[in-house]
Each structure stands twice: as C-alpha cells, then as structure tokens.
Amino acid sequence: MIELKDLKKSFDEKPVLKGVSVVMDDGKCNLIIGSSGSGKTVLMKCMVGLFKPTSGNVLYDGADFVNLSDKEQKTIREKIGMLFQGGALFDSQTVEQNVMFPMDMFTNEKYSKKRERVKQVLDRVQLKEEAYKKFPSEISGGMQKRVALARAIVLNPKYLFCDEPNSGLDPQTSLVIDKLIHEITKEYDMTTIVNTHDMNSVMEIGDHIIYMHQGEKEWEGNNKEIIFSKNEKLNEFIFASEFLRDAKNMRTIQETGEIPKEVEAGIKDAIEEKLNVDLDGDGHIGDPGKADEPSEKKAPPKK
Numbered sequence: 605m606i607e608l609k610d611l612k613k614s615f616d617e618k619p620v621l622k623g624v625s626v627v628m629d630d631g632k633c634n635l636i637i638g639s640s641g642s643g644k645t646v647l648m649k650c651m652v653g654l655f656k657p658t659s660g661n662v663l664y665d666g667a668d669f670v671n672l673s674d675k676e677q678k679t680i681r682e683k684i685g686m687l688f689q690g691g692a693l694f695d696s697q698t699v700e701q702n703v704m705f706p707m708d709m710f711t712n713e714k715y716s717k718k719r720e721r722v723k724q725v726l727d728r729v730q731l732k733e734e735a736y737k738k739f740p741s742e743i744s745g746g747m748q749k750r751v752a753l754a755r756a757i758v759l760n761p762k763y764l765f766c767d768e769p770n771s772g773l774d775p776q777t778s779l780v781i782d783k784l785i786h787e788i789t790k791e792y793d794m795t796t797i798v799n800t801h802d803m804n805s806v807m808e809i810g811d812h813i814i815y816m817h818q819g820e821k822e823w824e825g826n827n828k829e830i831i832f833s834k835n836e837k838l839n840e841f842i843f844a845s846e847f848l849r850d851a852k853n854m855r856t857i858q859e860t861g862e863i864p865k866e867v868e869a870g871i872k873d874a875i876e877e878k879l880n881v882d883l884d885g886d887g888h889i890g891d892p893g894k895a896d897e898p899s900e901k902k903a904p905p906k907k
C-alpha cells in the first residue's frame with residue numbers, strides 16, 4: 605500500500621504541493637487528474653523518490669521512503685515499474701533489447717531466461733515476434749507504448765507508475781493502452797498510479813481518481829462518483845477537458861437528449877447550464893435550488 609501523509613513540496617519557497625494526504629488503493633488503477641501545473645508530476649516524482657518532499661511522508665507498506673537507508677530504498681525501487689511520458693525507449697536498441705534492459709540492470713538471469721521473460725511480456729501486450737528486432741523509429745506510436753509498458757512490467761513490479769500514458773496517441777489507441785494497463789493491474793495485482801489529462805481514461809479505468817487543484821487534493825472518488833460530483837472546481841476542470849464531447853455518457857446526452865440513469869444529479873445540472881437546456885424537464889436549467897425564478901428554457905434536443 606502507498607500512503608501519502610500531509611505531503612508538501614516547495615521550490616525556492618514556492619509551495620507546489622500544499623499538504624496532500626491520500627491512500628492509493630492496492631490492485632487498482634489510481635488516477636491523478638488536474639489541470640496543467642496543479643502538481644501531478646511533482647506528486648508522482650515525490651512518490652518514486654525523484655524529488656525529496658519538503659515535509660510529510662510517502663509510506664510504502666508503512667515504511668517511510670524518504671527516511672529509509674539507501675539499501676532499503678533500493679528494495680522498494682526494485683518493486684516499481686515506470687512508464688514514462690513519451691515511452692522513453694532507447695532509439696538505438698531494438699524492441700527486445702529495450703524490454704530486456706531492466707533485467708540486464710537488475711538481475712543475473714541467463715540470456716535464455718531473459719529472452720523467455722521478454723517474450724512473455726511482449727505477448728502480454730500483444731506485440732508480435734516480427735516486431736522484436738525493430739527499432740522504436742520503425743514502429744507506430746501505439747506499438748512504442750506497448751513496448752514501454754512491457755518494459756515497465758518485465759520485472760513483475762508491485763507498483764506501476766504511468767506518466768501520461770496516452771500522450772500523442774489517437775483516442776482509439778489510447779483506449780487499447782488504457783485497457784491493457786487496467787487488465788495488467790488486475791492480473792499482476794499491482795498498485796497502479798496513472799497521471800493523466802484524458803477524461804476518457806478517467807471514465808474507462810478510473811477505479812480511484814484523485815483530482816489535484818493548485819497543489820491540493822480537491823476531490824477523490826471513482827469513475828461512477830465523478831458523474832455525480834457537485835464539486836465546482838472539478839466540474840470546471842471536466843468541462844475544460846471537453847468532457848462533454850468525449851465521454852460516453854455525455855455523448856448520449858448530447859446526441860439523444862436522454863439522460864443516462866446514472867446521471868441524475870451532480871454534473872447534470874452543470875451540463876444543463878452549459879448547454880442551456882432543461883434536460884430532465886423539471887422546469888429549470890441547472891440546479892432548481894439555485895434558481896430564484898424559472899429560467900427561460902429550451903426544449904430538449906430531438907431524438
């Protein structure tokens with residue numbers, strides 16, 4: 605289990621993380637969302653030991669990472685897999701060599717054993733053998749992400765960190781990568797932390813979502829609860845993310861004028877205000893509690 609306790613990080617007296625406390629769920633995809641500059645990357649870097657927090661704790665199964673000896677920190681680092689933004693593959697190495705790299709670094713396994721394991725993980729991310737000898741520049745962006753994911757899990761990590769795994773991918777390929785991350789998290793029983801801007805990912809794999817706003821945890825919940833959220837900052841962020849256009853439930857509302865059953869409160873009011881439409885036919889646009897007098901309303905879109 606990873607637990608953050610009152611985590612603070614400042615750069616030159618400028619506070620970036622202002623006391624974040626959260627427990628990352630084991631065996632689940634924990635998504636960190638928030639607008640640019642809200643502190644998502646700094647939070648992730650504090651978790652993996654790339655930044656030293658100004659104060660507070662990062663606990664791995666109760667052990668405070670920052671105050672552990674180098675040897676103890678190394679033991680935890682060995683349990684961490686990282687999928688870096690952009691994949692960060694070595695251009696001069698083949699697919700197979702890229703995936704084998706962590707085994708070369710951290711194990712004394714025989715070459716045949718390493719090849720066997722590399723094949724296993726490349727199979728798992730559905731990469732065919734004809735790609736093994738190719739260089740990153742010779743394969744598509746989606747394939748590169750698969751290779752990066754295979755490399756991240758080759759040492760069978762307990763914790764998987766993914767920084768913007770969908771950056772540079774089209775929505776369909778993003779969905780495939782999201783699903784792989786989600787399935788592998790369950791199969792390997794990992795604690796996965798994903799830093800993302802992608803609202804489709806949020807809806808698809810958001811077992812546990814942490815919404816960061818200006819260095820603080822503003823909201824947390826899962827992908828069902830986010831629909832009902834009445835948190836104004838979160839709703840603003842969701843709209844800024846073009847959630848209306850992209851997310852499945854919202855698409856249903858726009859295209860058919862029907863509200864999916866699960867969208868009965870929370871964000872529904874904000875959607876009404878945004879579209880200036882009385883979706884639920886209650887005589888009000890937005891929250892009826894807020895309106896002093898009935899709003900001028902438009903008919904719901906025709907089916």
Ligand SMILES: Nc1ncnc2c1ncn2[C@@H]1O[C@H](COP(=O)(O)OP(=O)(O)OP(=O)(O)O)[C@@H](O)[C@H]1O
Nearest residue numbers: 615616620638639640641642643644645646647801
């Ligand atoms: N090494 C650093 N030195 C000084 N300031 C930093 C450093 N790293 C990050 N910051 C500052 O911390 C703040 C949060 O940055 P961070 O990269 O965590 O944002 P983010 O939420 O990940 O944004 P994005 O979605 O754009 O990646 C920003 O104001 C950034 O300028």
